[in-house]
Amino acid sequence: MPDSAVEEKVIATLASVKRISTEQIKLDSSLQDLGVDSLDTFTLLFELESKFNISIPDDEARNIRTVGDIVKGVQRILDAGKDGSTLGSTTAPAS
Amino acid sequence: MADRKVAVTGVGIICAAGSNVPDAWGSLQRGVTSIGPITAVDSSLIRFQNGAEVRNYDPFKYFEGSRADHLDRFAQFAVIAAREAVEDAGITFTPWLRENTAVVCGNGGGGQITQDSGYIDLYQRAKSRVHPLIVPRTMASGGVSHVTMEFGIHGPSYTVSTACSSSNHAIGQAFHMVRRGEVDLAITGGSEAPFAMGCLKAWEAMRVIAPDTCRPFCVDRRGMILGEGAGMMVLEPLDAARARGAKIYAELAGFGMSADAHHITQPTVEGPARAIRRAMGDANLAPEEIGYINAHGTATPGNDPAESAAIREVFGALADRFGVSSTKSMHGHALGAAGSIEAVVTIMALHDGILPPTANFTQADPACDLDYIPNAQRKVQAEAALSNSFAFGGLNAVLAFRASK
Numbered sequence: 001m002p003d004s005a006v007e008e009k010v011i012a013t014l015a016s017v018k019r020i021s022t023e024q025i026k027l028d029s030s031l032q033d034l035g036v037d038s039l040d041t042f043t044l045l046f047e048l049e050s051k052f053n054i055s056i057p058d059d060e061a062r063n064i065r066t067v068g069d070i071v072k073g074v075q076r077i078l079d080a081g082k083d084g085s086t087l088g089s090t091t092a093p094a095s
Numbered sequence: 096m097a098d099r100k101v102a103v104t105g106v107g108i109i110c111a112a113g114s115n116v117p118d119a120w121g122s123l124q125r126g127v128t129s130i131g132p133i134t135a136v137d138s139s140l141i142r143f144q145n146g147a148e149v150r151n152y153d154p155f156k157y158f159e160g161s162r163a164d165h166l167d168r169f170a171q172f173a174v175i176a177a178r179e180a181v182e183d184a185g186i187t188f189t190p191w192l193r194e195n196t197a198v199v200c201g202n203g204g205g206g207q208i209t210q211d212s213g214y215i216d217l218y219q220r221a222k223s224r225v226h227p228l229i230v231p232r233t234m235a236s237g238g239v240s241h242v243t244m245e246f247g248i249h250g251p252s253y254t255v256s257t258a259c260s261s262s263n264h265a266i267g268q269a270f271h272m273v274r275r276g277e278v279d280l281a282i283t284g285g286s287e288a289p290f291a292m293g294c295l296k297a298w299e300a301m302r303v304i305a306p307d308t309c310r311p312f313c314v315d316r317r318g319m320i321l322g323e324g325a326g327m328m329v330l331e332p333l334d335a336a337r338a339r340g341a342k343i344y345a346e347l348a349g350f351g352m353s354a355d356a357h358h359i360t361q362p363t364v365e366g367p368a369r370a371i372r373r374a375m376g377d378a379n380l381a382p383e384e385i386g387y388i389n390a391h392g393t394a395t396p397g398n399d400p401a402e403s404a405a406i407r408e409v410f411g412a413l414a415d416r417f418g419v420s421s422t423k424s425m426h427g428h429a430l431g432a433a434g435s436i437e438a439v440v441t442i443m444a445l446h447d448g449i450l451p452p453t454a455n456f457t458q459a460d461p462a463c464d465l466d467y468i469p470n471a472q473r474k475v476q477a478e479a480a481l482s483n484s485f486a487f488g489g490l491n492a493v494l495a496f497r498a499s500k
Contacts, residue, residue, distance in 0.1 A: 042228060
């Protein structure tokens with residue numbers, strides 16, 4: 001899948017999870033600026049796994065800061081053609 | 096510190112009868128039933144078709160962006176009713192007040208719609224994973240947590256779960272804290288959202304749901320009708336409420352609890368009677384002062400004669416001097432939220448001098464010998480009123496309110 005299609009799908013997924021317009025989302029938008037909290041992040045990762053039919057490991061997503069980070073991570077998992085190693089969940093819930 | 100008198104200074108409600116107090120109370124006092132065909136699930140798959148749902152409910156009208164997705168329906172209802180109660184009470188939260196406010200709510204089953212959706216994914220759709228927010232949406236304490244976050248409250252806050260008595264037990268705990276001076280304000284009530292297939296199937300299997308409508312205390316009653324929603328109230332010391340010029344709906348004067356220690360579904364007469372006596376004793380109310388009882392009145396074969404006999408046992412011939420109604424005939428049985436909705440109804444009855452009727456009333460069961468206010472409201476200014484909640488498992492909780500003078 002070419003980058004632009006991945007990018008488009010990631011942005012559409014994020015817009016749907018956060019219930020905001022896709023126009024508000026740019027590649028360099030930080031998740032924090034978009035108001036994406038930890039619960040939104042869990043949901044986003046869940047939806048991305050479904051949409052791209054991938055499995056995102058738990059322990060690496062602390063690196064996600066921007067929409068671009070997600071697009072790159074998803075792309076790497078897709079290119080690897082197997083369960084990925086570049087994305088994971090953010091901070092685990094406290095209890 | 097000597098016990099303080101406790102005032103109700105704000106009320107909130109969302110239920111089948113209306114999404115705020117003016118709408119719901121307006122409908123309930125006129126005897127309008129809000130029972131209709133269930134829309135939340137495919138009711139052709141269950142043996143009963145009717146329920147008392149909050150209809151045309153759009154969570155995004157109440158919660159911005161993705162916030163609605165973080166709350167199960169029962170927690171949304173809790174926040175919505177709490178907002179109304181706090182606004183109604185005219186509370187301005189200062190940092191000090193936030194430290195000295197409690198939130199105590201009743202809930203029976205937690206986020207059942209969320210839990211159901213997870214099980215449907217897992218067992219019906221054979222998915223290998225479930226939505227990541229199932230835990231925070233399902234936990235029964237979620238409603239209270241979201242209410243604390245809504246107003247930034249840092250005082251004692253928790254959920255009480257005693258099945259259909261949950262809300263009355265919760266309101267009772269909040270009442271105790273305000274009365275004893277442990278807190279200076281409490282937001283209390285309860286919420287429930289049981290219209291999920293798994294839950295409806297469980298109730299179907301209990302064989303206590305009416306196929307048509309809810310006719311409490313009637314000879315031809317066929318069982319209860321499930322409801323949903325939330326009721327909330329703001330409690331504060333009566334003196335403080337007067338000092339700030341707050342509107343005082345009623346005084347929450349007493350609370351009584353008891354356990355049947357008998358059977359997990361069948362009620363006794365003695366258990367409810369004991370809770371009623373304790374509530375009246377706690378409120379220092381004489382039997383002559385009671386002018387209305389909002390009954391538990393589920394319209395099941397077991398409850399209605401037992402509750403009627405319990406009232407008769409406590410009041411004797413005096414029970415013929417006041418009206419007893421079950422507003423479940425209109426807003427359904429909201430389970431863990433039932434007591435909260437009915438407490439708000441009881442408060443409004445005292446405040447407005449109107450006793451709401453038992454709707455759908457046909458003919459009294461010979462085993463039920465009280466005045467059930469059939470089908471039409473009465474303009475009666477009661478001095479004091481009780482609101483009964485009894486539960487499967489025999490955990491009884493009765494609230495006693497006094498009209499504001």
